[in-house]
Amino acid sequence: SALTQPASVSGSPGQSITISCTGTSSDVGGYHYVSWYQQPPGKAPKRMIYDVNKRPSGVSNRFSGSKSGNTASLTISGLQAEDEAEYYCCSYTSRTTLVFGGGTKLTVL
C-alpha cells in the first residue's frame, strides 16, 4: 500500500518545513532507495532527492532528505513562493517494486 504522507503542510516565506513519509521495514526502513519528487500543478514531477539524502545537481541546497527507521523526511529551508507544489516520496520495496506516497500539498502563505 502507499506510503503515508500528510495531506498538506504550509509555511511562510523564509521558514522551514518538513514533510514525512512513513512506510514499513519492507520499504522505507529496509532500503536506502527513497526519493522525493516535486510536482507543480499541471506539470510532470521533478526529482529533488534520491538515495534518501542525495541532491541532484541543479536542485537548491535548501532541499534536504533524511531517514529514521521507517520514516523518511524532506526538509525545505528558507521557504520560497516557487516551492509551492505537490511533493511525493517513493521507495523501493522488498517485492522488487516501487511505491509512492499519497502526496503532500505544500502551501507557501
Next chain:
Amino acid sequence: QVHLVQSGAEVKKPGASVKVSCKASGYNFSTYGFTWVRQGPGQGLEWMGWIAKSGNTNYAQEFQGRVTMTLDTSTSTVYMELENLTSDDTAIYYCARDLVDFDYWGQGTLVSVSS
C-alpha cells in the same frame, strides 16, 4: 541534454487497448531502463512497472496480465501498452528514466476512457 518526448493524448472506449510511446534523446539509450507511472484525475502517482535496459520487465501486481512494456533500441523509444481499458484507467501516463529513482520524466500522455 536528456529529453523524453511522449506520444499525444488518446481517447479510447472501454475494452480497447492503448499504446503510449516515449522517445529518448540526449544520451546513450542502451544504458538505462525506464519506468512507467500514472496519475488519475486529482490523484497521486502510481507506479506501474519498469523495463530494464536488458528488456527484462517487472510489473505492478495491479497491472499483471494487462500491461506490456517494450524497448525499441533502433529508435530509442520505449512503449507501454495497456489492454482491456476501463474508466478507472483514465489518467496521465508518464515515462521516466531509470528503475529505482527517476531523474528525467516525459511530459505525460493523457489517456481518456469513455463510452
